[in-house]
Amino acid sequence: MQESYPMLSVEEALTRVLSMFAPLPAEQVQVQDALHRVLATDVVAEMDIPPLANTAMDGYAVRVADTADATPERPRRLRVVDYLAAGYVREEPIAPGTAVRIMTGAPVPPGTEAVIPFEDIKVEGDEILVFKPIAMHKNVRAAGEDVQKGQVVLTAGAFLRAQEVGMLAALGHARVTVHRRPRVAILSTGDEIIDVDAPWQPGKIRDANGYTIAALVQHYGGEPIRLGVARDTIDELTHKLQAGLDAGADMLVSSGGVSMGDFDVVKKVLAAEGEMHFWRVRMKPGKPLAFGQIRGVPLLGLPGNPVSSMISFLLFGRPALQKMQGMTPTSLPSRTAILMDAVKRKDRRRHFVRVWLEEKDGKTLAHLTGDQGSGILLSMVQAHGLAVIPEDVDHLPPNSPVQVLLFD
Numbered sequence: 001m002q003e004s005y006p007m008l009s010v011e012e013a014l015t016r017v018l019s020m021f022a023p024l025p026a027e028q029v030q031v032q033d034a035l036h037r038v039l040a041t042d043v044v045a046e047m048d049i050p051p052l053a054n055t056a057m058d059g060y061a062v063r064v065a066d067t068a069d070a071t072p073e074r075p076r077r078l079r080v081v082d083y084l085a086a087g088y089v090r091e092e093p094i095a096p097g098t099a100v101r102i103m104t105g106a107p108v109p110p111g112t113e114a115v116i117p118f119e120d121i122k123v124e125g126d127e128i129l130v131f132k133p134i135a136m137h138k139n140v141r142a143a144g145e146d147v148q149k150g151q152v153v154l155t156a157g158a159f160l161r162a163q164e165v166g167m168l169a170a171l172g173h174a175r176v177t178v179h180r181r182p183r184v185a186i187l188s189t190g191d192e193i194i195d196v197d198a199p200w201q202p203g204k205i206r207d208a209n210g211y212t213i214a215a216l217v218q219h220y221g222g223e224p225i226r227l228g229v230a231r232d233t234i235d236e237l238t239h240k241l242q243a244g245l246d247a248g249a250d251m252l253v254s255s256g257g258v259s260m261g262d263f264d265v266v267k268k269v270l271a272a273e274g275e276m277h278f279w280r281v282r283m284k285p286g287k288p289l290a291f292g293q294i295r296g297v298p299l300l301g302l303p304g305n306p307v308s309s310m311i312s313f314l315l316f317g318r319p320a321l322q323k324m325q326g327m328t329p330t331s332l333p334s335r336t337a338i339l340m341d342a343v344k345r346k347d348r349r350r351h352f353v354r355v356w357l358e359e360k361d362g363k364t365l366a367h368l369t370g371d372q373g374s375g376i377l378l379s380m381v382q383a384h385g386l387a388v389i390p391e392d393v394d395h396l397p398p399n400s401p402v403q404v405l406l407f408d
Contacts, residue, residue: 300316336364339402350391387403
C-alpha cells in the first residue's frame with residue numbers, strides 16, 4: 001500500500017484534489033438571496049447611475065453666469081421659481097436671473113449648472129442673495145458618475161458581499177445568475193463514535209468531526225448533508241456513502257478510517273467501489289488523508305482526530321468548495337509573525353502548529369496554544385491560526401519569523 005501510494009507534498013496533494021473539481025452549473029436566485037454567492041456571468045450596466053445629473057446637497061440650483069459678478073458688497077438677487085425634492089423632475093429650463101430650491105438627490109433642472117448650499121445665501125421673500133461666484137458643476141453629481149451604461153460592473157467569479165448585492169439592486173437586477181452551492185455529504189466513521197445527543201458510554205466519544213466539517217462547509221458556501229455515523233464495516237460505510245450519492249452530493253467527506261489500523265475501512269471502500277488517488281500527505285497533523293472518487297464523485301477522507309480533520313479540510317476541502325463555486329481557489333489568508341515559542345520536530349513533514357496572536361510594539365507575536373496533540377480540539381478554539389513550519393526546518397528557536405495561516 002505504501003509503495004503504491006507515495007506520500008505527497010501539500011502542494012502535490014492539493015493539485016490532485018483540485019483536478020477533480022470544476023465549477024458547478026449556474027442557477028438564478030432572487031437578489032435578496034445572493035449574499036455570499038458567486039456570479040456565473042458578467043453584469044453589464046444597462047443605464048447610467050445616476051441616470052440624471054443631480055444635486056449632492058440641499059441648496060439652490062442656479063445658472064453659473066448669474067453669479068459671476070456677485071460680491072458681499074453687491075450680491076446678486078435671484079428669484080426662486082420652483083422647489084424640487086428627491087424623486088421629482090423639472091423639465092422646463094429656468095430663465096436667467098432665477099433659481100430652484102432643491103433637495104439632495106433631486107435631478108438638477110435644465111439650464112442650471114451648479115448648486116449653492118443654503119448656508120451660503122440669504123433668503124429675502126421669494127428671492128435669494130448670492131454673495132460670491134460659484135464654480136461650474138459645483139455640488140452637482142454628473143449622470144453616469146458612478147456607473148456608465150455598457151460598463152462591466154461585476155465579473156463572473158465575483159464573490160457577492162453586501163455592497164455587490166446593493167449594486168445589483170441599483171442596476172435593476174431582481175434575479176442574479178450564480179453558481180449552484182456545492183452539496184457536501186459528511187460521514188463520520190468508527191465504532192467509538194456516537195451522535196451529539198446520544199447517552200455517553202465508556203469507550204465512546206461524541207461526533208465532533210461531523211459537526212465541525214458541516215460548519216466549515218456552510219461557512220465556505222456549501223450545503224452540508226450530514227450522513228451520521230458509520231460503523232467500522234465495509235457494508236455500512238458503503239451504504240452510508242451511497243446515501244450521500246443518492247442525495248446528489250457533489251463531494252463526499254468522511255472522517256476516520258484512513259490510517260493503517262485494522263479497522264480503517266475508507267481506503268478499502270474506495271478501492272472496491274471507486275478509485276483512490278492518494279492517502280498520505282507530508283504534513284502534521286493530517287498525514288493520513290485519503291482522496292479518490294466513487295461513481296465519479298470525489299471523496300475526501302479526513303483523519304479521525306478532530307484537529308487533523310479540521311486542518312485537512314481547511315487546506316484541501318476549502319479550495320475545492322471555492323472551485324466548485326466558480327472562484328479561483330486560494331490559500332487561507334496569512335501574515336508574518338514572530339513565534340515566541342521554540343518548535344522541535346522529529347520528521348520531515350510540514351508542521352501546522354496552532355497559535356494565538358497579539359500585537360505588541362508594532363509587531364505581531366504568535367504563541368503556541370499549548371499541547372499540540374491532534375486530539376486537542378480546545379487548541380483550535382484558542383487559536384487564531386496555524387504557524388507553518390517548513391519541511392526543511394528541524395528546529396525553530398524562540399523569536400523566529402513564521403507565516404501564520406489565519407482562520408478568519
